Structures are given as C-alpha cells and as structure tokens.
Amino acid sequence: MIEKALKGSPRYFGALMVFLAVMGIGGGFYLIQLNNGLLITGLSRDVSWGFYIAQFTYMVGVAASAVMLVLPYYFHHYKAYSKMIIMGEFLAIAAVIMCLGFIVIDIGQPQRMLNVLINSTPRSVLFWDMVVLNGYLILNAVIGWTSLMAYWKRVSPPTWVKPLVYTSIIWAFSIHTVTAFLYAGLPGRHFWLTAILAARFLSSAFCSGPAILLLLTLLAKRLTGFDPGKEAVKTLSTTITYAMCVNVFFFFLEVFTAFYSNMPGHMDPILFLFSGFEGHTYMTPFMWTASFLAIASLVLLIPYKWRYNPDVLVPALIMLVIGTWIDKGMGLIAAGFTPNPFEKVTEYLPTGPEIMIALMVYALGGLVLTILWKIALEVRAEVEGSL
Amino acid sequence: MQRSRRDFLKLAGVSALGLSAGTLGFLGEGAQAADALPTATDFAKPAKAKQWGMVIDTAKFDDALHKKCIDACHNYHNVPKIEGKQEIKWLWTEEFHGAFPTERPAFLADAQEHRKYLLLCNHCANPACTRVCPTKATFKNDEGLVMMDYHRCIGCRYCMAGCPYGARSFNFRDPGEFIAKDKLNLQYPHRTRGVVEKCTFCVEMLAQGKQPLCVQASGGAMVFGDLEDPKSEIRKVLKEKYAIRRNPSAGTEPSVFYIL
Ligand code: SF4
Ligand code: SF4
Numbered sequence: 001m002i003e004k005a006l007k008g009s010p011r012y013f014g015a016l017m018v019f020l021a022v023m024g025i026g027g028g029f030y031l032i033q034l035n036n037g038l039l040i041t042g043l044s045r046d047v048s049w050g051f052y053i054a055q056f057t058y059m060v061g062v063a064a065s066a067v068m069l070v071l072p073y074y075f076h077h078y079k080a081y082s083k084m085i086i087m088g089e090f091l092a093i094a095a096v097i098m099c100l101g102f103i104v105i106d107i108g109q110p111q112r113m114l115n116v117l118i119n120s121t122p123r124s125v126l127f128w129d130m131v132v133l134n135g136y137l138i139l140n141a142v143i144g145w146t147s148l149m150a151y152w153k154r155v156s157p158p159t160w161v162k163p164l165v166y167t168s169i170i171w172a173f174s175i176h177t178v179t180a181f182l183y184a185g186l187p188g189r190h191f192w193l194t195a196i197l198a199a200r201f202l203s204s205a206f207c208s209g210p211a212i213l214l215l216l217t218l219l220a221k222r223l224t225g226f227d228p229g230k231e232a233v234k235t236l237s238t239t240i241t242y243a244m245c246v247n248v249f250f251f252f253l254e255v256f257t258a259f260y261s262n263m264p265g266h267m268d269p270i271l272f273l274f275s276g277f278e279g280h281t282y283m284t285p286f287m288w289t290a291s292f293l294a295i296a297s298l299v300l301l302i303p304y305k306w307r308y309n310p311d312v313l314v315p316a317l318i319m320l321v322i323g324t325w326i327d328k329g330m331g332l333i334a335a336g337f338t339p340n341p342f343e344k345v346t347e348y349l350p351t352g353p354e355i356m357i358a359l360m361v362y363a364l365g366g367l368v369l370t371i372l373w374k375i376a377l378e379v380r381a382e383v384e385g386s387l
Numbered sequence: 388m389q390r391s392r393r394d395f396l397k398l399a400g401v402s403a404l405g406l407s408a409g410t411l412g413f414l415g416e417g418a419q420a421a422d423a424l425p426t427a428t429d430f431a432k433p434a435k436a437k438q439w440g441m442v443i444d445t446a447k448f449d450d451a452l453h454k455k456c457i458d459a460c461h462n463y464h465n466v467p468k469i470e471g472k473q474e475i476k477w478l479w480t481e482e483f484h485g486a487f488p489t490e491r492p493a494f495l496a497d498a499q500e501h502r503k504y505l506l507l508c509n510h511c512a513n514p515a516c517t518r519v520c521p522t523k524a525t526f527k528n529d530e531g532l533v534m535m536d537y538h539r540c541i542g543c544r545y546c547m548a549g550c551p552y553g554a555r556s557f558n559f560r561d562p563g564e565f566i567a568k569d570k571l572n573l574q575y576p577h578r579t580r581g582v583v584e585k586c587t588f589c590v591e592m593l594a595q596g597k598q599p600l601c602v603q604a605s606g607g608a609m610v611f612g613d614l615e616d617p618k619s620e621i622r623k624v625l626k627e628k629y630a631i632r633r634n635p636s637a638g639t640e641p642s643v644f645y646i647l
Contacts, residue, residue: 037580038542039559044472048547048557108542108557108581115522115541126521126545187515187637188551264491341553341634342485346472 001152004378005371011223012374019367026360029353030105038108041354046346047337049106051354054333055361056102058208058325060179061201063095063136065209067172068239074165080231084217086376087228089144091213092172094369096137101361125181132175139168144372152379176201183336191269191335194257200250201328207243208324210236211317216369218314226377226387234308237317241301244320248294269335272345280345283334286326293323424574425595432596436613438512438531439588440642441599442624443505446498447608453480453505459604460586465577467565475556477586478507478601486645489634499647507601508533508554508586509633509641516546516555525583531614531642532588540582547583551637555585614642 033040043050066088072078073085081088104110121127143164150157180198187193214236217228258266271277273287300316301307307316338345350358381387460466460478467475483495486504510533517525517533524539525546547555561580571577575591578584589599597603602611612621624630630644 037558037560039473041559043557043559045474045547045556046472046553048544106543108544108583109540112522112539112541115524115539119522119524119539121521121523124519124521124545126519126543130521182545183548186519186549186551187639188634189548265489336548341488341551342481343488344485 001149001375001379004375008374012370015370016367019363019370022363023360023367026356026358026363029356030360032353033105033357034110040351042348042351044346044348046340046344047334047348049333049337050348051329051350051358052102052106054329055358056099056106057179057201057332058329059095059098059102059365060133060176061205061328062209062212063092063099063133064172064176064202064205065213066092066140067169068206068210068243069213069236070165070172071169072235074162074169078235080229080235083226083380084213084228084232084236086144086148087217087220087373088213089140089147090372090376091209091216091369092140093137093144093372094365095209096133096140096175097368098361098365099133100137101364102358105357105361125178125185129175129178129182132171132178136168136171136175139164139171143168148376148379151383154383173202176205183332188341189336190265191332194254196250196253200247200254203243203247203250204324204328207240207247208321208328210240210243211320211324214240215314215317215321216373218310220373220377224377224387226380233310233313237301237307237313238304240317240320241298241307244294244298244301247324248298268339268343272338273331273335277339277345280338280347282347282349283331287331290323290326290331293319294327297323429595434593434596434598436530436619437615438613438642439510439593440531440612440614440621440644441588441602442610442621442630442644442646444608444610444628444646445502445504446646447605448503448505450503452605452608453503456505456601456604456609459600460589462570463572463600464575464587465562465566465572467562467577468567469560469562469565473557473559475558475562475584477556477584478505480504481506487631487633489636490631504645505601506552506554506633507643508550508588509552509639509643510588512640512642513638515549515551515637515639519545519549521545530593532590532593533585534587534590535582535584537578537582537584542581542583544583551634551639552641555583557583 029040041050041052069081069085069088073081104113107113116127116130143161146161147157177198180201183189183192184194184197214233217226218233220226221228255270258270268277272280273283274291275281276284297316297320300312301320306312334348337348340346377387457478457480461468461476464477466477469475480503482503483490483492483499486506492499510531512531514525514527514533517523517527520526521543522539522541524536524541525533526536527533542557544557547557558578558580562577566577589597589601592599598611602609610621610624612619614621616622624646625644628646630646632641632644635641
C-alpha cells in the first residue's frame with residue numbers, strides 16, 4: 001500500500017517539494033539554535049515558554065479532535081462519516097507528530113530527551129503527557145493503517161481493532177486533558193490555575209480541529225475530486241458550531257469569575273490580554289482580532305442556511321481557525337506568564353528564527369499528512385473505482 | 388601506605404566537586420586558584436539539618452550590603468553577568484511590591500516602602516518545582532535543600548513555570564563567555580547551555596560546616612539554620628520577631644523568612 005505514496009501527479013510532488021523546502025530552511029535555523037541555544041528566541045527568564053509550546057498545545061487539540069468523527073461513527077454507527085473517518089485519523093497522526101516535534105525543538109538539551117523515560121517521574125505531568133501522546137500516535141497509526149489495509153483487501157477489519165478504537169476514543173480526551181493539566185496544576189499562574197482549563201481546551205479543540213479537517217477535506221475535494229459527502233460536511237459543521245458556542249461560553253465563565261470576584265490575580269492576566277497591563281499593550285490587537293473573528297464565525301455558522309452554504313462555510317471556518325489559534329497559540333501561554341511573579345510585564349513575541357523553526361515542524365506535519373491522505377485517496381479510488 | 392591511600396581518596400572527593408586538575412598546587416599552575424583549596428579535613432564536620440532555612444532582617448540592609456552579599460554569591464558560583472531579560476541570577480533585590488505582590492499593601496510605611504528586599508530560591512518545604520520536573524533533575528535532599536542535577540536537566544523549563552517566586556534562571560546561551568576570565572572561580576564549575584540553575588543555599592559550604600556565602604557576607608543581617616530544630620538560632624529569632632514569607636498562599640512552605 002505504501003508504494004502509492006511514490007507515484008503521483010506533478011502537483012503532488014510539487015507539494016512535497018514545497019514542504020521539504022520549508023523544512024530545509026527551518027532546519028537551517030534549527031541548526032543555529034542547536035549551536036547557540038534558545039537565546040535566538042524571544043523567550044526570557046519571565047516568559048520561559050512561548051511560541052513552540054503554544055503551537056504544541058494547539059496541535060494537541062487538532063489531534064484530539066479526530067474523536068469528533070470516530071465517536072459518532074463507531075458509537076452511534078453514523079455511516080455518513082465512513083469516507084472521512086480515515087482522513088480524521090490520519091490528520092491526528094500528523095498532528096501528534098507535530099506535537100512531538102514542537103516539544104523537541106523547545107527543550108534546551110534535546111540530546112537528553114530520553115531522560116524522561118530513563119528517569120521516569122510519574123508525579124510530573126510532563127511524563128504523562130509523553131505517555132498519552134505517544135500512545136495516541138501508536139493507536140491511530142495502528143487503527144488507521146489496519147482499517148485502510150482491510151478496506152483495500154476488501155475484507156472487514158480484524159476484530160481486535162474494535163477495542164483499540166474504543167480505547168482511542170477515551171484516549172483522545174485524555175491527551176488534551178493531560179495537556180491542560182500541564183498548566184492547570186501550577187500555583188502562582190493564575191490564568192492557568194482554573195478547574196475549567198481542561199474543559200476549555202477540549203471545547204476549543206473540538207471546534208478548531210474539525211474545522212481544520214473540514215477545510216483540508218474541502219481543499220482535497222477541489223484538488224482531487226474526493227467527495228466526503230454532503231451529509232458528512234453538514235453534520236461536521238454543526239458539531240463545529242456547537243463546540244465553538246461552548247468554547248465562547250467557557251471563556252465568559254472565566255471572565256465572570258475573574259471580574260465579579262474582583263480578585264486581582266485573576267483579573268490581571270485577562271486585563272493584560274485585552275486592555276494591556278501597566279502600559280504593555282502588545283497583545284491587545286491580537287486578542288481583539290481573535291474575539292472579533294470568533295464572534296463573526298459564530299454569526300456565520302449559527303444560521304443553518306449560511307452554515308450549509310459552502311461559500312459562507314469556508315470563510316467562517318477560516319475565521320474560526322485563526323481566532324482559536326490566536327487564543328491558544330499566542331494568548332494562553334503569554335497570559336500564563338504575565339504578569340510575572342513580581343507583578344511586572346516582560347514582553348514576549350516570537351522572533352523570526354523562532355517562527356521559521358516552528359514552520360519547519362508545520363511543514364513536517366504537512367508532508368506526513370499529504371503522503372497519508374494520498375495513500376488513503378488512492379486506495380479509495382482503487383476499491384471504489386472512483387473517489 | 389594506608390594513609391596515603393586515604394589521602395588520595397579524599398583528594399579524589401575534592402576533585403569530584405568540580406575542580407580541574409590545574410588547580411591542584413602540586414601539578415603546577417597552582418596560582419590560578421585564587422583561594423586555598425578546601426582539603427579533606429574541611430569536609431570532616433559538615434553542618435547538618437532537617438530543613439535548612441534563612442531569616443533576612445531587612446532593616447539591617449542597605450544597597451552596599453546587598454551588593455556585598457550578591458557579589459559573594461555570584462562571584463563564587465560563577466553566575467554569569469548577562470544583561471536583559473535572559474539574565475541569570477541566584478540572589479537579587481526587588482522593591483516591596485515586587486517581592487511581596489500578594490501582600491498588596493496600601494499606604495505602606497516609609498521604612499518598608501523604600502527598602503529593597505533580597506530574593507533567592509526559598510528552598511520550599513513543599514516545592515512546586517520538584518513536583519513538575521520530569522527527570523528528577525530538581526530534587527529535594529534529606530536536609531531540605533532543593534537541588535539541581537545539571538546533568539539530568541533536559542531544559543524543558545517546566546520548573547520555571549512551576550516556581551511561584553521566579554527563582555530560577557535558564558541558560559539560554561553558554562554562560563562561560565559572560566564570566567570575566569580573571570573572575571572565573573576554578574573551585575566551582577559553571578553550568579552549560581540549556582539547563583536551569585538557581586541558588587543552592589551553598590550546599591558546598593554546608594558540607595564544610597560553614598554558613599552560606601551570603602550569610603557570611605551579611606555580617607549578622609541574615610540568620611541561617613535548622614528550622615526543624617527548636618533550639619536553633621534561627622528558631623530563636625523567629626520566636627522573637629514577626630517575619631513573613633513570600634506568597635504563602637501558593638502552599639509551597641518557603642524556608643526564607645523576612646523580618647520587616
Ligand atoms: S522558590 Fe521556587 S525554585 Fe525554590 S524551592 Fe520554592 S518552588 Fe522551587
Ligand atoms: S528544566 Fe531541567 S530541572 Fe527544570 S523541570 Fe525541566 S528537566 Fe527539571
């Protein structure tokens with residue numbers, strides 16, 4: 001089956017070349033980082049995690065979101081997802097690979113990475129995050145590959161896949177919950193120290209992840225003629241809409257708790273994000289853009305007539321993805337560290353090299369995804385006689 | 388024969404502290420080491436405690452004394468002088484609002500307002516930094532010291548996110564270039580790029596039965612001792628004077644106390 005990745009149109013190879021080129025350029029910057037250390041990033045003593053860890057957090061959400069297809073398909077036998085399910089699983093694989101990539105580029109001593117295994121420390125959430133992420137990668141790779149193989153051979157998947165599928169459903173929730181626990185259990189980081197953080201992570205994942213999947217599927221439809229089915233698109237966009245509503249609602253819960261209680265520790269990070277703190281307003285334009293995009297996407301998605309119209313759906317999904325990305329991929333980490341333990345602001349914005357290195361990981365994900373989807377689509381074309 | 392073998396073992400123990408062979412006088416080049424090397428006998432009577440702690444009598448400090456303490460620590464431990472937000476510091480000062488932000492005092496008394504406060508790792512009894520470290524590179528030893536194993540640290544910086552006191556620094560770059568050549572203390576190793584570091588309560592001094600360097604330099608403005616020993620000097624001071632700790636609501640039980 002794997003050989004299907006080796007033949008393809010010039011466009012397919014063109015895409016792979018672009019990804020490889022981006023990886024090459026980013027890789028050059030990564031070499032600089034390896035030689036000189038993380039000083040080439042915008043990180044500091046006060047904001048010690050930044051863009052890399054934020055992208056990791058966002059991508060964990062994308063990985064977890066496959067469950068929004070897997071759950072209805074396997075638990076409720078919702079057949080409309082039959083064509084998309086493999087796309088979701090393969091997106092999850094690419095997303096987890098990116099997550100691991102972002103962690104590797106973030107640590108100061110990557111050659112000592114395996115210390116986490118050698119000196120495994122169960123009281124550290126980071127240890128569990130490593131366990132669940134790698135477990136999820138293996139689960140999805142095994143499930144996705146085995147089902148595709150069975151489909152290709154025109155037999156039904158082996159029975160042992162079923163329990164793995166059910167495990168993967170629970171596992172998907174666990175990867176984002178454990179990732180939220182990385183942050184939520186820290187004393188003195190008020191923005192993260194909230195019981196609803198895991199729930200917020202899941203709600204934002206369950207709208208942004210499927211939105212990315214749907215956008216990519218619609219792109220694949222354009223490029224290859226693969227049709228996920230009208231019904232599937234409708235149902236998935238409805239799921240996205242609900243999840244986004246819950247996501248926005250959860251954010252308001254945070255705002256209420258912080259401002260009605262009037263406790264400075266809880267209010268300060270939110271003030272920092274939306275109105276600036278002690279004159280530092282560099283985050284506010286981003287956060288207001290994110291809020292505007294979030295609301296606008298809901299306005300476009302909630303009326304079902306608009307939602308079911310592809311001309312409205314696509315821009316709405318793009319807005320949603322950008323909005324949630326700013327919220328999680330920039331705001332979440334910055335506000336956790338700001339104001340710092342001395343009630344001061346140290347500004348953090350990613351540097352050029354930092355962004356290039358992150359792009360390298362994104363390009364790696366794009367490469368993996370393109371190859372996996374190519375195989376899946378070829379198999380489908382071969383079995384069904386058409387896409 | 389016996390004797391010289393024991394001496395050799397002691398010497399080996401001393402070198403394990405991070406000496407380079409060049410500092411051993413009899414091998415030549417001895418002039419490089421500024422001070423006399425501690426010998427095995429120095430380690431014969433280590434200071435012991437269940438939970439080391441510190442009291443800082445803030446009224447006894449002025450800028451000069453702060454500097455003296457900070458220099459004593461930073462010079463001995465080869466803490467690099469890096470300007471800006473990627474700086475490294477073990478011991479430093481903040482004004483009241485920065486040092487005790489959770490106190491949120493209004494109409495602060497002049498004496499406290501204009502004072503600076505010496506900050507360092509609190510060697511918490513229940514530290515958040517050791518809880519989060521995925522490799523046990525940060526760990527608490529039997530004497531209540533929160534220690535760093537620089538060789539285990541993978542540089543994930545989780546401990547920095549975990550510490551509610553901003554007590555840790557990360558080596559964003561090779562610190563060697565930021566320590567003046569003539570200031571380099573060959574008796575103490577500097578760290579490598581990519582690991583986290585912080586104050587150690589001078590574990591190498593305690594091992595020789597001495598007080599931490601900042602306490603020595605403070606001329607009595609700091610008191611150091613065993614918090615678990617009711618008869619210790621530090622407990623006597625705490626019984627007599629009201630002292631506060633930084634951000635007690637974080638639940639980490641800091642071992643550094645401030646007399647205002
Ligand atoms: S002050 Fe911070 S670094 Fe020091 S022991 Fe406490 S939590 Fe750990
Ligand atoms: S940076 Fe080093 S000491 Fe800190 S948590 Fe990570 S491995 Fe542990």
